[in-house]
Amino acid sequence: MIDSIRSKVFPKRKKKKNINWIATILVILVSLIILFPLYITISIALKSPQELAQSVLAPPLRFHWENFAEAMEVSNFWRSLRNSALVSIPVIFLTVLSNSMVCYAIARNMNNRFFKFLYFYFVSAMFVPFPIIMLPLVKQMSGYGLTDNLVGLIIIYIVYSLPLNTLIYVGYIKTIPKSLEEAAIIDGGSIWQIFWSVIFPLLKPINATVAILAGLFSWNSFMLPLVMIASRKLMTLPLAQYAFQSQYSIDFNLAFASYLLALSPMLIFYIISQKWVISGVLRGSLKQ
């Protein structure tokens, strides 16, 4: 805004790209609030207890990588990482595959009253959040032998992402012209073949959105594993951190090395693919 005023006052500078330095500096300063806890985490994770006792804020003088080795052992990092991966990877693939097929069927049959009902039924499930059905759900799942079981977690994540994904997929599939499929039907393709060869490839950007949302949801969720998983050998990363809280007692360097380890897979993934993640989350939430 300031730029446009300046360009009126100094018309000669109009061609030049004016950087708003005041805004830049302010936005950078405020971003330090966001970065501060991450700085503290990395710095404490790499310090020795003596260094930490001298100053909380100072950066580590020497990197104590051995904190990580110890943290891996104490919190059983590889086991919980494996559990998280064993849940999130199937959830991402199965959510994309199953939800896109369900929504294709709905989107192409919206003139049918039954499918229209299904659409509204799926979407309305969004209004009943997890804490409200948690108690009866856990009883029911334990009746099926699906508590303390990673498969039970996977099922719940996939089924519970259907309501939002119905909005996302159906909205998008409606914009794909039917003529594409009609051409394939004339060529003698079955619905199944048409879905795989014509529709699914066109859904690529939406599949990415759904995959990212499913990945974030299943990776970071704490409440669902908390009520569904009891044995330590099946704990996902956040749940393991919760369970191991008491073991750190006052060994803060160990605790922070362990926190950083638990956050690192998502951080690394985010650093590599932040553009995808941000646009994926944005596209998903604008549908809400």
Added chain:
Amino acid sequence: MAIPGFLLLFLFHTFPVIRGAFYSFTNWKGYGSYDFVGLKNYIELFNDSRVMDSYIFTFKFAVISTILVNAFSLVLAVGLNAKIKFKNTLRAVYFTPHILSILIVGFIFKHIFTYVLPEIGQTLGIEILAKNILGYPDLAWIGIVVLAVWQSSGFHIILYLAGLQTIPQQLYEAADIDGANNWQKFWRVTFPLLAPFFTVNLVVAMRNFMMVFDHIVALTNGGPGRATESISLLIYRGGFEGGEFGYQTANSIIYFIFILIIAVIQVKFLQRREVQL
């Protein structure tokens, strides 16, 4: 393919809702036998000070956090939308908290509130910072609000940024010609045209904060005493640990109605000020 989807959603989502409604009329402890008690659970809920306190706390927390997070996010979105350097990097930095586990970040914040801020406060001689706010029943909620705002602002910034990009540049040029200053341009052009995004952001934020659970487990575990016990934490504790299964399913139903009413009021109220271009 839609039929299996329907059956699964019904089995794992709708059926528990129905069962929950059924149990809410019983005195089931979560194990053993149970009797029907009619509306007794519901009547008791309204006379239970622990339940009332959790509703008051959760609502207060959600309202304050929603207002703060939206004010903070809007200002930063406007800043990020200006012609600034490192735009994409800064946007990515602000979004980072959203992709991290709230629970683990919460443990980090707990340490910051307990040890880091008091140390800074003592060196600088600032009295409010010098004490661990999580240890005081009337201050602990501030810590939870700080974590909630820190964690969720990135998400709302991205939504507001998307909204700012829908405002046509010509409107600002027209305002320039009319001699409007930046402040007037913000209140007369940006603010009204962002109204649909306000609706989305306020409803989503309020809904998420009404569910608050991970933040509290990590920071205070409902304490000191029961000063920061949220509704979901109470349902979790009473239902699984306190032998109040039937009672807490009744609580869940009230909770659901409460959230629904808030959302309906918000949408009704906010949509009134949305303008069409």
